[in-house]
Amino acid sequence: xxxxxxxxxxxxxxxxxxxxxxxxxxxxxxxxxxxxxxxxxxxxxxxxxxxxxxxxxxxxxxxxxxxxxxxxxxxxxxxxxxxxxxxxxxxxxxxxxxxxxxxxxxxxxxxxxxxxxxxxxxxxxxx
Numbered sequence: 309x310x311x312x313x314x315x316x317x318x319x320x321x322x323x324x325x326x327x328x329x330x331x332x333x334x335x336x337x338x339x340x341x342x343x344x345x346x347x348x349x350x351x352x353x354x355x356x357x358x359x360x361x362x363x364x365x366x367x368x369x370x371x372x373x374x375x376x377x378x379x380x381x382x383x384x385x386x387x388x389x390x391x392x393x394x395x396x397x398x399x400x401x402x403x404x405x406x407x408x409x410x411x412x413x414x415x416x417x418x419x420x421x422x423x424x425x426x427x428x429x430x431x432x433x434x435x
Contacts, residue, residue, distance in 0.1 A: 310357055314432065317354035321347050321425055332418055337409040338401045344414075344421045345398035348391055351428045355383075358435045370395055382431060387424050394421070 328343035349366065352373045356362055359376060363369045370392060378388035394417065400407045 310360065314354045314357045317350045317357065318429065318432070321350035321354065324350060325421060325425060328418055328421070332411075332414055335411075337411060337414050338407075340414050340418065341394075341397050341401045341409055344417050345394040348394055348421055348424055351425045352391060355428050355432055358432060366395065377431075383427065387427055390417075390420055390424055 324343050325347035328340050328347055331343055332340040349369065352369055353362070355377060356369065356372055361372050361376060363372055373383070373391060374388050377383040378385060397409070397417070401409065
């Protein structure tokens with residue numbers, strides 16, 4: 309079941325990243341930021357599942373990811389920081405008032421998310 313679930317989460321990550329790009333191209337920046345984060349989140353869940361790890365909370369997923377993969381050096385520190393930043397941006401975009409995102413920053417995050425997912429995909433393939 310774990311391999312099947314890993315594959316399912318990886319597929320969700322790719323589809324969600326495609327959604328993020330489409331939303332960005334439509335100018336829907338808040339939705340794009342949300343989808344960028346969730347694409348990364350699904351890929352992190354897939355990676356955690358390779359070690360039979362999970363958490364019911366987003367903060368727990370972030371913590372396990374940092375503890376198990378970033379601190380060990382298997383995932384770059386930059387990627388760990390990016391995931392944390394996108395978690396924060398998604399929270400702000402979804403729950404805070406008077407937040408705005410600039411298109412050039414969202415495009416940068418989208419491009420960074422593509423590299424993030426590629427890095428995790430390559431790691432999962434090695435495990």
